[in-house]
Amino acid sequence: MSIHRHFFSKLALSACILAAAAASVRAQDAAPIAERFKQLMAVQGMDITWSAVSGDASAFSLEGTRLVVAGNPKPFELGKISFEGVSDDNGGYRVGTVSTEPFSGTRDGLTITSSPFKMTGVRLPAPGTTGPLADLLFYEGAELASLDVKAGDKTAFSLQNVTAEISEPAEGKPMGFAGAAEKFTADLTLIEDPRSKAAIEAMGYQTISGDMEIEGSWNPVDGRMGFSQYDVTVNEAGTVGMTFDFGGYTLDFIKTLQELQKKMAAQPEGADNSAQGLAMLGLMQQLTFHSASLRWDDDSLTGKAIDYIAKQQNMKPEDIKNQAKAIAPFLAAQLNNPELSSAITAAVTKYLDDPKSLEVTAEPDAPVPFAQIMAAGAANPTELTKTLSVSVTAND
Incomplete structure (x- = not known):
């Protein structure tokens, strides 16, 4: 009987070791995908780190993720980011969905909460890939159900049903993009200036609501960027609409701009930023x-x-x-x-x-x-x- 117990104990121990080894292999399989995601995020001015990777190459999660945006050294604690429906794409990767957990945090006295942010049709090109999207994290769609910013117990600003769609460029043509926010609200009673406050109350705009619509295109090859629509509508007030068309907004321009922003953000408070300011002016001339x-x-x-x-x-x-x-x-x-x-x-x-x-x-x-x-x-x-x-x- 003791022989049987000894045999089954060894069998159970072996099974645990094999399971742990298999989990380690799966995590290692997911690691290159996570690293490529990190590299492409860095190109776009965002430094992302995590404490652990769980899952395998077809579906995995980054645990304890932190995001630092260029020009803003204070990190965002994002928690878990999930990658689902991962497949090979010419040596790179295609991800069905990338989604975050609900977010809640405090910054500068404001409490920010949001629903999960989700991207669909995410492309992670392989290193060394050529073409206009070789260094870009491209996604076909994105959505955010809600975002709320509170000052104390009052909701200062909120967004509902934010969506974005991007079409991939082909044969040198620009990529198209469109976005919308189905509804936003803002509490203008939080404005402290007495004259502004009096005018807002007299005209009945203590709380405003409305929607936003954006549409445009960008050619990463020549840097031509255009917004054919950028409308912000405030109900019972009116609509502000803007269009822009400018050139030179290339990937090289973006990278240089991000580096300058990082240098300026790294400077201690009160330091002389004149050199970076002159460099920024020189860059804008492109x-x-x-x-x-x-x-x-x-x-x-x-x-x-x-x-x-x-x-x-x-x-x-x-x-x-x-x-x-x-x-x-x-x-x-x-x-x-x-x-x-x-x-x-x-x-x-x-x-x-x-x-x-x-x-x-x-x-x-x-x-x-x-x-x-x-x-x-x-x-x-x-x-x-x-x-x-x-x-x-x-x-x-």
């Missing part, structure tokens, strides 16, 4: 400006603001409008651009008579280097509107 626009579509904010100002000055709303129309030509004349001054005066008059939309566009005939823009802005700001071909329209 960018070229193609076009931009800023548009406001009104949804009652203008009328509420005019009514508030009229009450403050003990005047009628119509008098405030006429006063603004009279002042506009004198202010616009300071631009030393008669054509633009005339357009501004006409747009202001048209908008105040029937508040629908105002739009400022800058669309030069040829791309303008950022170095030229900075030089013109420092030496002769009034010439900048001519250099960028700025125009103003209303209700179009």
Whole structure:
């Protein structure tokens, strides 16, 4: 009987050793994938570390992960990150989903909580891969169900149902991207400035809500970046819409920018950052400006603001409008651009008579280097509107 017990004890011990060895092999199989993920995150300015890897090459988790973003040395404690549906992809890896745990932390007196963040269709190219995405962690989609920022017991800001979609570039064409936040809220009663607080309360904007939509493209080969839509809508107020189009935003530009940010973040408080500042200005000169626009579509904010100002000055709303129309030509004349001054005066008059939309566009005939823009802005700001071909329209 003792022989049997001795035999079964050895058998159980052997099974435990084999199980432990198998677990170790699985973790080792997952380790190269985790390391490649770390390398690609670093390229994008994020340093990620973990305490352990569990699972195998098809599905694994990074335990005790910490994330440090370039320019911000304080880490985010993310906990566990799970990788599911991992497969080989031409020597690299494709991951079905990468997801975090729910997050909760405190920063600068604010409590931040979020639902799990999930990326789908994640690509981890093999080292030495050529092509525009060779050094990029690419994903096809991302989603975040909720994000809340609290100051004390009040929710200062929240986001719901944030999504993003990215299309892979092909044959030198740019990648397209789109994103949206189904709803956001902000508590403006937390603003401490008395005058701002009084205006917010008078116009009924103590708590605001709305949504956001973004769409654009980026070509990593030539660095051409464009936002065809960047709209933020505040319910019962209006929509701010922006577009941008600039060149030179290459992978090399991004890497150099991140290195400068790391150096500036590593400097002790009060240290001289002038050298890094000059380097940053030099780097910005690699960018070229193609076009931009800023548009406001009104949804009652203008009328509420005019009514508030009229009450403050003990005047009628119509008098405030006429006063603004009279002042506009004198202010616009300071631009030393008669054509633009005339357009501004006409747009202001048209908008105040029937508040629908105002739009400022800058669309030069040829791309303008950022170095030229900075030089013109420092030496002769009034010439900048001519250099960028700025125009103003209303209700179009």
